[in-house]
Amino acid sequence: MFDNCVSKIADILSSQSASFEAGAPYFADSHYKAIPFDVSNFRKFAPKRNGSTLCFVDGGNLDIVSAPNFSIQFLRIASVAFKGGKRLPLSLPQRIESIALVTHASDLRKFKVQYFPLDDGQRQYLPQDFEISKSSFSNSQDELAQHPISAAGGAARKFAEWNYGARIIRECLDKGDIFVRDGALQVGLEGEEKFATDAYAAANDKGVIFSGFAKTSTLVTTTGFPLTASVQMLANKHNVGGAWYYAPLAENQNPRHLGDIFVGKFFEHSPYAFRFEIHNGAGREVGAIFEEIADNSRDLSFPGYPYGLVVADKLARVEMGERDALQARIKLQLSRVKGIRECIAATDAHKIISGL
Amino acid sequence: MEICGQIVSGEHGEIFIRQKSGETLEIGEMLAVGENPISIMMVYDLTYGSQLSQGNLELASGMHIEGMGAGLSFMEENLQNYVIAKVKAVAYVKKNVNGKYEASIPKSLPQFFSKVRKVTSADFEFLSDGKNAEHSLYLGCLRSGSSRLKDMEITIDGPDALTHHILITATTGRGKSNLVKAMLWKLLDKEYCGILVLDPHDEYFGNSAAPGMRDHPKAKENVVYYSPSASAPKGSITLRINTKSVKPWHFNGVVNITDAQSQAMHLIYQRYRDDWIRKMFEESAEAASLAFSDERTGGKSGIEAYLESRGVMEGTFAALKRKISVALDIFEEGGKIIEKGVFTTKETGIGAADDILAALESGKKVIIDTSRLSSYAEILVGSIIANKVFEKYAEYKSAGTLDGKPVVSIVLEEAPRVLGASDGEINVFGRIAREGRKFKIGLIGITQLASLIPREVLANMNTKIILGNEMEAERRAIIESAAQDLSTESKMIASLEKGEALVSSIFTKFAIPIYTPLFNDIVKETKAAESKQPVRKYVGSDD
Known part of the structure; x- marks a missing residue:
């Protein structure tokens, strides 16, 4: 029975694949004007060190203990820099670790987010505590719609990433250096734009190239195919070998997305092409940026993906194993809070059932 | 750091x-x-x-x-x-x-x-x-992997280690002999122990081509070397052992003797005491009808008639005599007694075993070249001396004078030959392995095949010096009987280079990795140190 189901699914996907046509980039948002594919827009490049410092920033967060009225999250933001193929120590801490407490604000339409850095000295690298509308995490206007409180932990991490990135650019990078954040440059959360603007300003002031590297992309083409896959197939069809990047894909008028979108393949034999964005890309020597990133993407662990982002991800990742230890310590402290057990019990029944 | x-x-x-x-x-x-x-x-x-x-x-x-x-x-x-x-x-x-x-x-x-x-x-x-330096037993220097910490000499307490027996195991070419030579060399100026070395390869005393114990500055005083060879270096003592020294129980575990043959042997010994072997061969040779040869025995030799009268079958005596003949290398040919080995029925070699015992008792190191002896004869020589030591030290213990005596240790090459599982009675070496420490007597067993030694004996050998060994079964036998848990060291033992060893002993807190330097280097080092002192030469040296 199962095999029959899967066989039918395979047939459907196969028929789609057989009728593959790249189509054109597709953006539902009217701020983007898609530009049809044109094979002449491929640009080839080779990995090269141009003397720039490459700095990568990533962050991780994990819900440790939560209830409908609070969420205690562990945040970790990390950076790593390379120059000439070697790791370059920065004057700022490599990792910022903090607990973020999310509660309901006095205005119940909002969450309140507070940072509690593990090292008080690191408070300066974190944003101010903030409040954020619950609607940021759900499009529903329904009064009874769920606005998971733990989702606000993601906002705490994103804001911290922008904030820390801006500090690094100001204090550690120089003209011509390249800053790479994990993910696209589009901002989606209420209040995020302010942090992005500050980071871009820092980059502009210092002459630093600000970029975003998205390891996954949900963009598609008019034929419903993934955008990155379509660009790759186009390259294959027209025998565009080696490492390349493709642009333009759209005229971007989105005020909350201040970046030029590229699709790049950073290593010839890699099966992966990635969405890559550069803030104010039009004014840059784009080829040199790709060359430098490609040079950092020659590690055998993941050819074609920046090694710096691999390291930043590892440094920032909050492992599930860590959660157990943190959870035990936090619960121990919380045990003196009256009614806490009942609060947690409101959402942890599925965990109990899973353990049965 | x-x-x-x-x-x-x-x-x-x-x-x-x-x-x-x-x-x-x-x-x-x-x-x-x-x-x-x-x-x-x-x-x-x-x-x-x-x-x-x-x-x-x-x-x-x-x-x-x-x-x-x-x-x-x-x-x-x-x-x-x-x-x-x-x-x-x-x-x-x-x-x-x-x-x-x-x-x-x-x-x-x-x-x-x-x-x-x-x-x-x-x-x-x-x-x-x-540690008491006077009572130390040198093993080598400390080793860490393949690095040698040359200034960290590894010694263990000699009297304790020697009386609780030492087993040295390795496959060929991993440095067993070198280790024993090094140990003996360093023991030569120690008076706390007498060492008997049964040397089947004649490699310990040394000669003009290869250094040995004779090159030690104290060799003259402390080394006694016996050899059956006419071409033995000067200063050596010709090895002759009178059959008067040989007792029936010396054959236990040395020659495969049946119960009937054993009983016959004891009957002969009871009758003739120290002359029992000579009589066996003489009477047959002369076909004489001495004591019990009369008309009732039908012209048989006195021994044969005597044994028959005691219910021993004729064939039993014949088989016994043949076995003893092979073991002692004494034959009867054309009515004459031919002696080809170290054993003699003549009036020589009577005090050899006593002399060796005396030397051991005075803390000397006695090396017996058994390279020209049959395996039987070699073990028999060892058995005679070991029995002698055992009996004497048992007497000292009874008399309460054992404490003042030096420890005696016997070096046995191919130890499973005498310590291996036997269908017959336990020989003197087996006895020493089991109870020798009570009498200050120990064994230094050397072997490639520890697995052939019974577990009980292996367990009694409380210091094991484990050199390289690729054979998993052998490593397992050693590991299972080691003083420390060596269950994780099997690979390490397999990878030991020549001279590298692991010492597992009840007298060490942990299994100590050691390296024993080349014996030639030790000799050179001693000589270099000695050259600063007045020159002494071993009188018996031929170079």
């Missing part, structure tokens, strides 16, 4: 250390954590570690070997790929209130994430603390 790794995980008996890039850890290497207290650990296995999954590594390899990896390499390889050493803590060393280091068996784990360093000689000061 030179860091070579860091503890990253593990449990008691199996600690994982990540090797620092640029450092090379080896199996058998000793590592340390801390300054006081110090946790001393030994590497017993090495594995690769990587931050990458196995699948990723295989893909990376595929890209390289399939020609798609041009320009690819590991960035920060020292962080991504490394070696994990499996170690076990072997000693916990702490300075006591008197400022002396004391070692104990580790009962706790070193601090998690501790940085690990290579050991230095200073970490092992506890090994020499409180």
